[in-house]
Amino acid sequence: MIEICDVHKSFGDLEVLKGIDLEVKKGEVVSVIGGSGSGKSTLLYCINGIEDIQQGKIVVDEVDVHAKATNQDRLRQKLGMVFQQWNSFPHLTVLENAALAPRIVLKKSKKEATEVARQELTHVGLGDKFDEYPSRMSGGQQQRLAIARALAMKPDYMLFDEVTSALDPELVGEVLDTLRMLRDDGMTMICVTHEIGFAREVSDKVAFFHQGIIEEIGSPEQVISNPCQETTRKFLSKVLH
Amino acid sequence: MGSFFTPLSWHDAPFILTGILNTIYISTVAIIIGTILGLMVGFLRAESNRFTNVLMGGGLDVLRSVPLIIQLILFSTYIGATGHPLDPFVAGSIVLSLYTMAFMSEVFRGGFESVQQPMQVAARSLGLTYWQTVRYIRLPIGMRAVFPSWLGVALSVIKDSALVSVIGYMELLRTSEQLISRTQQPLQILIGVGFFYFLISYPLSLYGKRVEGKMVS
Ligand SMILES: Nc1ncnc2c1ncn2[C@@H]1O[C@H](COP(=O)(O)OP(=O)(O)O)[C@@H](O)[C@H]1O
Numbered sequence: 123m124i125e126i127c128d129v130h131k132s133f134g135d136l137e138v139l140k141g142i143d144l145e146v147k148k149g150e151v152v153s154v155i156g157g158s159g160s161g162k163s164t165l166l167y168c169i170n171g172i173e174d175i176q177q178g179k180i181v182v183d184e185v186d187v188h189a190k191a192t193n194q195d196r197l198r199q200k201l202g203m204v205f206q207q208w209n210s211f212p213h214l215t216v217l218e219n220a221a222l223a224p225r226i227v228l229k230k231s232k233k234e235a236t237e238v239a240r241q242e243l244t245h246v247g248l249g250d251k252f253d254e255y256p257s258r259m260s261g262g263q264q265q266r267l268a269i270a271r272a273l274a275m276k277p278d279y280m281l282f283d284e285v286t287s288a289l290d291p292e293l294v295g296e297v298l299d300t301l302r303m304l305r306d307d308g309m310t311m312i313c314v315t316h317e318i319g320f321a322r323e324v325s326d327k328v329a330f331f332h333q334g335i336i337e338e339i340g341s342p343e344q345v346i347s348n349p350c351q352e353t354t355r356k357f358l359s360k361v362l363h
Numbered sequence: 364m365g366s367f368f369t370p371l372s373w374h375d376a377p378f379i380l381t382g383i384l385n386t387i388y389i390s391t392v393a394i395i396i397g398t399i400l401g402l403m404v405g406f407l408r409a410e411s412n413r414f415t416n417v418l419m420g421g422g423l424d425v426l427r428s429v430p431l432i433i434q435l436i437l438f439s440t441y442i443g444a445t446g447h448p449l450d451p452f453v454a455g456s457i458v459l460s461l462y463t464m465a466f467m468s469e470v471f472r473g474g475f476e477s478v479q480q481p482m483q484v485a486a487r488s489l490g491l492t493y494w495q496t497v498r499y500i501r502l503p504i505g506m507r508a509v510f511p512s513w514l515g516v517a518l519s520v521i522k523d524s525a526l527v528s529v530i531g532y533m534e535l536l537r538t539s540e541q542l543i544s545r546t547q548q549p550l551q552i553l554i555g556v557g558f559f560y561f562l563i564s565y566p567l568s569l570y571g572k573r574v575e576g577k578m579v580s
Pocket residue numbers: 133136138156157158159160161162163164165
């Protein structure tokens with residue numbers, strides 16, 4: 123379980139998160155929607171400790187992410203993250219991309235690491251691309267590689283930060299299909315997304331971010347189909363039309 | 364009594380060979396030490412804040428701007444004045460290595476900086492530690508990117524090593540100067556020496572071009 127309690131985060135004088143409360147239970151899919159600059163990415167970065175926080179607490183499976191005693195490198199092993207940009211490692215083949223972290227972080231043997239990498243790559247539909255270099259693949263394929271690379275660490279949670287925003291429209295579908303598949307596998311996920319239709323379809327909960335606070339949170343029907351806040355309605359009418 | 368000058372002959376081959384080997388020797392030493400130090404300094408520069416960078420940059424600028432021949436003479440004169448003169452090879456290696464390091468550090472700094480923050484964050488998010496990210500992501504990606512520049516510096520070090528002759532190291536240029544003063548055949552000897560430098564530099568630069576071509580495609 124991920125528990126986020128009253129989290130405040132500032133960059134210098136700019137307060138980006140102004141008291142965020144959110145709970146993500148095992149197996150849940152939570153979508154985060156909201157305007158650009160509202161702090162969605164920052165929240166994900168705080169959850170896996172890439173960014174520190176000024177106030178409040180984030181607890182992942184009983185471990186306080188920002189406590190001094192916490193080994194964040196260790197913690198990140200159970201929090202997979204995929205970004206808007208796929209960031210494939212250009213010097214490694216597809217298979218090596220996915221096998222790297224299992225091998226050097228989990229200290230698996232080369233054979234074991236390669237085996238996990240193969241499985242995850244096949245799972246996301248890249249079973250025929252093992253020896254390809256990422257630079258020769260489309261954005262959609264590279265994004266699926268990024269997902270497989272994260273899955274190869276066998277994480278308990280996946281954090282997705284607008285993973286389809288940098289893709290050509292015709293490639294969005296294949297990546298969303300991959301996310302649907304993960305949901306069906308029972309993966310716990312937080313998806314920051316602008317794909318409102320997708321959010322409505324897959325989420326257990328939708329959180330609408332506005333200027334550093336969660337303006338509205340609830341079931342997709344409630345937040346997307348019948349929002350009670352004026353700001354939510356305005357945002358939705360902008361992105362849906 | 365015969366002539367004081369004796370023409371070039373096969374008996375001079377071992378002497379010339381010593382010069383060739385010494386040139387290769389001191390260049391290799393300088394390139395290896397310069398690369399190792401340059402990697403460390405380049406990494407520090409890519410990682411450190413503006414203030415430390417200005418300090419380090421100043422020192423490196425001096426090494427890069429003062430002509431190598433002056434650095435060599437200054438260093439060996441200073442060491443000589445302390446009463447513990449160094450072997451020309453040692454003194455030459457120290458100066459040439461530091462000079463090489465000054466150029467290599469800029470090359471490597473560019474390499475480390477070519478790996479952008481998001482790529483590093485992606486690696487860290489997989490659970491890689493800071494140093495694992497340096498070792499498995501930044502180093503290999505950065506080094507590939509700057510390999511052609513590295514080779515360029517290495518080639519110029521081979522040529523610049525001729526200057527170590529001024530402090531008495533018996534590398535190729537100095538052996539040929541001695542032969543010239545004995546044989547009075549400067550043209551043949553200098554053409555031969557020039558040809559030798561070409562012979563080691565050109566294949567390396569061809570190789571560099573090929574690697575560069577591969578990376579672009
Ligand atoms: N590393 C940073 N340094 C300074 N300001 C930042 C940094 N990252 C994000 N911000 C600022 O924080 C705010 C929220 O950013 P972000 O979380 O990326 O928003 P979103 O993902 O919702 O578009 C923005 O105003 C952005 O400019």
